[in-house]
Amino acid sequence: xxxxxxxxxxxxxxxxxxxxxxxxxxxxxxxxxxxxxxxxxxxxxxxxxxxxxxxxxxxxxxxxxxxxxxxxxxxxxxxxxxxxxxxxxxxxxxxxxxxxxxxxxxxxxxxxxxxxxxxxxxxxxxxxxxxxxxxxxxxxxxxxxxxxxxxxxxxxxxxxxxxxxxxxxxxxxxxxxxxxxxxxxxxxxxxxxxxxxxxxxxxxxxxxxxxxxxxxxxxxxxxxxxxxxxxxxxxxxxxxxxxxxxxxxxxxxxxxxxxxxxxxxxxxxxxxxxxxxxxxxxxxxxxxxxxxxxxxxxxxxxxxxxxxxxxxxxxxxxxxxxxxxxxxxxxxxxxxxxxxxxxxxxxxxxxxxxxxxxxxxxxxxxxxxxxxxxxxxxxxxxxxxxxxxxxxxxxxxxxxxxxxxxxxxxxxxxxxxxxxxxxxxxxxxxxxxxxxxxxxxxxxxxxxxxxxxxxxxxxxxxxxxxxxxxxxxxxxxxxxxxxxxxxxxxxxxxxxxxxxxxxxxxxxxxxxxxxxxxxxxxxxxxxxxxxxxxxxxxxxxxxxxxxxxxxxxxxxxxxxxxxx
Amino acid sequence: xxxxxxxxxxxxxxxxxxxxxxxxxxxxxxxxxxxxxxxxxxxxxxxxxxxxxxxxxxxxxxxxxxxxxxxxxxxxxxxxxxxxxxxxxxxxx
Numbered sequence: 001x002x003x004x005x006x007x008x009x010x011x012x013x014x015x016x017x018x019x020x021x022x023x024x025x026x027x028x029x030x031x032x033x034x035x036x037x038x039x040x041x042x043x044x045x046x047x048x049x050x051x052x053x054x055x056x057x058x059x060x061x062x063x064x065x066x067x068x069x070x071x072x073x074x075x076x077x078x079x080x081x082x083x084x085x086x087x088x089x090x091x092x093x094x095x096x097x098x099x100x101x102x103x104x105x106x107x108x109x110x111x112x113x114x115x116x117x118x119x120x121x122x123x124x125x126x127x128x129x130x131x132x133x134x135x136x137x138x139x140x141x142x143x144x145x146x147x148x149x150x151x152x153x154x155x156x157x158x159x160x161x162x163x164x165x166x167x168x169x170x171x172x173x174x175x176x177x178x179x180x181x182x183x184x185x186x187x188x189x190x191x192x193x194x195x196x197x198x199x200x201x202x203x204x205x206x207x208x209x210x211x212x213x214x215x216x217x218x219x220x221x222x223x224x225x226x227x228x229x230x231x232x233x234x235x236x237x238x239x240x241x242x243x244x245x246x247x248x249x250x251x252x253x254x255x256x257x258x259x260x261x262x263x264x265x266x267x268x269x270x271x272x273x274x275x276x277x278x279x280x281x282x283x284x285x286x287x288x289x290x291x292x293x294x295x296x297x298x299x300x301x302x303x304x305x306x307x308x309x310x311x312x313x314x315x316x317x318x319x320x321x322x323x324x325x326x327x328x329x330x331x332x333x334x335x336x337x338x339x340x341x342x343x344x345x346x347x348x349x350x351x352x353x354x355x356x357x358x359x360x361x362x363x364x365x366x367x368x369x370x371x372x373x374x375x376x377x378x379x380x381x382x383x384x385x386x387x388x389x390x391x392x393x394x395x396x397x398x399x400x401x402x403x404x405x406x407x408x409x410x411x412x413x414x415x416x417x418x419x420x421x422x423x424x425x426x427x428x429x430x431x432x433x434x435x436x437x438x439x440x441x442x443x444x445x446x447x448x449x450x451x452x453x454x455x456x457x458x459x460x461x462x463x464x465x466x467x468x469x470x471x472x473x474x475x476x477x478x479x480x481x482x483x484x485x486x487x488x489x490x491x492x493x494x495x496x497x498x499x500x501x502x503x504x505x506x507x508x509x510x511x512x513x514x515x516x517x518x519x520x521x522x523x524x525x526x527x528x529x530x531x532x533x534x535x536x537x538x539x540x541x542x543x544x545x546x547x548x549x550x551x552x553x554x555x556x557x558x559x560x561x562x563x564x
Numbered sequence: 565x566x567x568x569x570x571x572x573x574x575x576x577x578x579x580x581x582x583x584x585x586x587x588x589x590x591x592x593x594x595x596x597x598x599x600x601x602x603x604x605x606x607x608x609x610x611x612x613x614x615x616x617x618x619x620x621x622x623x624x625x626x627x628x629x630x631x632x633x634x635x636x637x638x639x640x641x642x643x644x645x646x647x648x649x650x651x652x653x654x655x656x657x
Contacts, residue, residue: 099619106626107629234610234611235609270598297640304626318615536570536572
């Protein structure tokens, strides 16, 4: 044995030929679909040469397409890999909170998103920061929201790559010895993704999402019926999970995980669910999905039918427990235990190669859909709120589309370099921070949908306070095993020992600061920005005239009337 | 001189919005009230209460949001018809 030449004794993972062939076949099919999407429902007059067409798919997706698109957008490959991984590793609080999270999400979406749709439709807003600019007339606040969105999205894209990587690893592709060889399939997959996103825009992930979602439903339904039968019922699965979570971990001297949360974990559990639910639709890629819909009510109708994905996610989470019973060994290329390989490995161990191939392909393709939408959303933010607002105010729609296409490439390759060059945990830490940061745009965006009571500079101050607290608090969480910073997203409320999700405390600080500063700034009569929206904009539907049209007909229109 | 803010919808009746608010409030608060369900027994097909209870709230929430959609879209249609009935004769010169 030459221990010198191969530094880390990689377990010999044989390449699973049949499964790999299925994955490649489905991947090629999806790539063809992605390029074909450019011709789908194409606007006759302009082609894809505007952000409305390239970046929002023509703003015409109906209920069905939106269901698949948002399903593929919100329930990402990383979710499919990370949630069962968390269940497998530490149990309910870190993993199963995803279920209440994706339950309370939809009433919140129902309440907020149709107002955002209406005002954006009226004014042609493409990004959340566009709305902030129109509502508050504040360049600083617009920029804050845009930059927060871009920075929070980047690591999210990187994590989609982590999802693809997990699939490739269990398939036996790549080796620990050669960095280039390990990442070559990943690079190849991403170049193809970048190419069809560039040519087809949001239409590509919309079409691909249909294929991906059908595959993932098939995989999960079969696994959830077959595995419990094979393992002698859910009772056995849960009993083995309970035993594992109760076992004391020698590294920390505490139980491995939490099977059913005790009183000490209640606040962590529900704040994780609520904070994540409030944050999710502040992410630019979620808002892109909302603004791409056809009418005001499309998103509301979807809020009633999207929970089907939550049900699937819940069962998928339980597969993490099934893997405990099955004794799945998620060994990475370098010989270390990597919980993220648990579900791919489970499929490979217990299903025929061709079916495992379908399930793994579903996860890998599942990474492409959100990665495409996220890169488009980040590119739109850059184009509208940095390039147009700061560099070239007179940019034409055609130029905007061109800049956005190029920006989407830059964003994707940035994420690729992130994953290849840096440690995987860097992406995970950044994503954790991203969730905390993006929630800090909530007061400005959601507050703005209902009221102009908050002063624009007060919102900016609240945003800054929330970001600073959240970052510091997250840094101070130390992983009990590795002693590294950014060890988790739970910390005590300052001055107490009630453990909660950091983002929620940061959000509370943000709101308090924004409210106090609003009173102060109004008292000293600090100028507030111009509001170009009107009360009627927030209830407008697809057939109501857009602002551009109103201004043509009533040329002396003076925006900024009283809003309620 | 400024153009009037032409309303897109007629005035709201509060009833439908209050009912919707209650339904959606239930769908948000109840699934987050952990003390009510963080127990093992009774199990359903081997699944502890903690797990199957939360899973069962997925279809319940879906139904609550669905009912809310039905109520709000009916009210929305009424408000749009109300405003169209009043303003359309004036808009036509």
